[in-house]
Amino acid sequence: MEQKQFQAESKRLLEMMVHSIYSQKEIFLRELISNASDAIDKIYYKALTDDSISFNKDDFYIRIEANKTDRTLTVRDTGIGMTKEELEDNLGTIAKSGSLAFKNEVKMQDGQEIIGQFGVGFYSSFMVADKVTVYTRALGSDEGFKWESDGVEGYTIEAYDKKDVGTDIIIYLKENEEEESYDDFLEEYELKSIIKKYSDFIRYPIKMDITEQRPKDDSDEELEDVIEEQTINSMIPIWRKNKQELKDEDYEAFYQDKHFGFDKPLSHLHISVDGMVRFQSILYIPEQLPFNYYSHDFEKGLELYSNGVLIMEKCADLLPDHYSFVRGIVDSEDLSLNISREILQQDRQVKLIAKNIEKKVRNHLISMLKNDRDKYEKFYEAFGRQIKFGVYNQYGANKDKLKDLLLFYSSSEEKLVTLKEYVERMSEDQEHIYYANGESHDRIEKLPQTEMVKDKGYEILYFTDEVDEFAIKMLINYDGKEFKNVSSGDLDLEDEETKKEAEKQKEEHKDLLNEMKEILGNKVKNVKLSTRLKSHPVCLSAEGGDVSIEMEKILKQMPDNQNIEATKVLEINNKHDIFQALVRAHGSDKEKVRLYTNILYNQALLIEGLPIEDPVALTNDMCKVMI
Numbered sequence: 001m002e003q004k005q006f007q008a009e010s011k012r013l014l015e016m017m018v019h020s021i022y023s024q025k026e027i028f029l030r031e032l033i034s035n036a037s038d039a040i041d042k043i044y045y046k047a048l049t050d051d052s053i054s055f056n057k058d059d060f061y062i063r064i065e066a067n068k069t070d071r072t073l074t075v076r077d078t079g080i081g082m083t084k085e086e087l088e089d090n091l092g093t094i095a096k097s098g099s100l101a102f103k104n105e106v107k108m109q110d111g112q113e114i115i116g117q118f119g120v121g122f123y124s125s126f127m128v129a130d131k132v133t134v135y136t137r138a139l140g141s142d143e144g145f146k147w148e149s150d151g152v153e154g155y156t157i158e159a160y161d162k163k164d165v166g167t168d169i170i171i172y173l174k175e176n177e178e179e180e181s182y183d184d185f186l187e188e189y190e191l192k193s194i195i196k197k198y199s200d201f202i203r204y205p206i207k208m209d210i211t212e213q214r215p216k217d218d219s220d221e222e223l224e225d226v227i228e229e230q231t232i233n234s235m236i237p238i239w240r241k242n243k244q245e246l247k248d249e250d251y252e253a254f255y256q257d258k259h260f261g262f263d264k265p266l267s268h269l270h271i272s273v274d275g276m277v278r279f280q281s282i283l284y285i286p287e288q289l290p291f292n293y294y295s296h297d298f299e300k301g302l303e304l305y306s307n308g309v310l311i312m313e314k315c316a317d318l319l320p321d322h323y324s325f326v327r328g329i330v331d332s333e334d335l336s337l338n339i340s341r342e343i344l345q346q347d348r349q350v351k352l353i354a355k356n357i358e359k360k361v362r363n364h365l366i367s368m369l370k371n372d373r374d375k376y377e378k379f380y381e382a383f384g385r386q387i388k389f390g391v392y393n394q395y396g397a398n399k400d401k402l403k404d405l406l407l408f409y410s411s412s413e414e415k416l417v418t419l420k421e422y423v424e425r426m427s428e429d430q431e432h433i434y435y436a437n438g439e440s441h442d443r444i445e446k447l448p449q450t451e452m453v454k455d456k457g458y459e460i461l462y463f464t465d466e467v468d469e470f471a472i473k474m475l476i477n478y479d480g481k482e483f484k485n486v487s488s489g490d491l492d493l494e495d496e497e498t499k500k501e502a503e504k505q506k507e508e509h510k511d512l513l514n515e516m517k518e519i520l521g522n523k524v525k526n527v528k529l530s531t532r533l534k535s536h537p538v539c540l541s542a543e544g545g546d547v548s549i550e551m552e553k554i555l556k557q558m559p560d561n562q563n564i565e566a567t568k569v570l571e572i573n574n575k576h577d578i579f580q581a582l583v584r585a586h587g588s589d590k591e592k593v594r595l596y597t598n599i600l601y602n603q604a605l606l607i608e609g610l611p612i613e614d615p616v617a618l619t620n621d622m623c624k625v626m627i
């Protein structure tokens, strides 16, 4: 038996490997299975050019065996095996990858892939083992070898009579520790779920004995344990299959299989890109909003695979925030992996993939909007708010990409419309896109401020979501048409004659309006005669376009409320009887003017849904009027 020492550097490297490269211990199984798959692939690729080697797919498999008595886990493969030299080179030298050398030797073509490249994966087994034994016999060789190591001092190699070509790796699990139960790696359920998680799409069957309870001898009551060898992995990734062969049900089954959601997907995209960066992807738009979507618990991201092996469960960099509802997978052979395959070495490829995905998702949504409006509205009902946040976020950096995905309820169409549809319907004399804020369509419909705009025959967009006006303010305009709140002070919709008449009236009632302003003090910037009100007595409008009354309401509810307020103006309808009453009281009954002014101001607040500053004073005032 030959005893060889690891070189000093190797010892340090091994120590580092075992303790710091991988964040999760279960990764060792992924690495050993990937090596086994590479070993079988090597026979497959050799057989392509060497007639003396035959490759019958049924003869090639990986088998996992757990032995609870000995506390060992075996990963067995029928792959290419290793000669004594290869054992020394590949398992005796850390960071030496026989697989990488093989790749260069056989000059692999596109689509042909070997997973191993760094020459370290095997040593991850020492995270869970205090001894590893490898029995191997190389293809074309009639002698086998046993390699053994404790992962600290060195390794031994000796001849071993192995019957078949291939490799058996036996992991002697470490003693259980307080915070780590290595016994878990002997449990059927645990092993199955690790295999499914990382190695589901390994191309060769990964077999394992599974114990199932079945009725005993046709009896309905008695059960017995039956052990049966089963293949655990799905092998062929759905994303590598031909789109034409796949039905909606297949995509739905994959969505459910991956636990992307409890709902059904509303829609899916199957992407295969072969350009600057090669990748395949299946993406889903869920039907329902996940319950934690707008909470800190929600993590966006796509599952990232490299050649069918899971690298990251939620790669956030693949999705922009505005599409964070998208679920799915990406598989690419072009990723620069870090040695642990956990973090990406450099993210150029990821950025390219992300850019591509963003474009594809947008096109998909736009085409859904055009071709299946009902479905799009369903999507919008669940995730429309995210799109609006997307317009608003990052100072509007993505607004141009998202503006055509927006929908708002329209007063004239009585359904959701796009901004493009609105603008296309605008009459020649209409300069702005009008909108009104409120809690519900009903409330908005009753807003006094909408009267004049509706009378002009202009369509009004109803904003019922808090983010609506913030998003629109970020857009500023659509197709050159500016947005205008029907409550803004400068609607400027009156004709010349009305304006002249208004000026005259203003002059005539200057003293009364000044008195009312004095009564209200800082609560309003101004009190003026309204040109927009027709039947309603009062309303509030906001001067200057920056903060509307609705925005003030929303900002006030925020935890870091900075007391940002709209510049409010109380508008009074001089054609309403109440104004005549004010005129009569003006100059003769100061108290009456004060009472009326305060009540009217509070009414305007109520209409806007703003809080009444002093409800007791208001009710007292109302009583005084009634007496």
Ligand SMILES: Nc1ncnc2c1ncn2[C@@H]1O[C@H](COP(=O)(O)OP(=O)(O)OP(=O)(O)O)[C@@H](O)[C@H]1O
Pocket: 031, 035, 036, 039, 077, 079, 080, 081, 082, 090, 091, 096, 097, 098, 099, 100, 115, 116, 117, 118, 119, 120, 121, 122, 123, 167
């Ligand atoms: N089951 C196996 N059958 C045949 N050869 C193997 C097997 N396991 C490992 N090897 C050889 O040992 C080498 C080192 O394996 P190791 O897992 O450390 O690195 P790798 O697979 O090459 O690269 P990576 O670190 O990227 O996984 C492999 O390249 C391969 O040549």
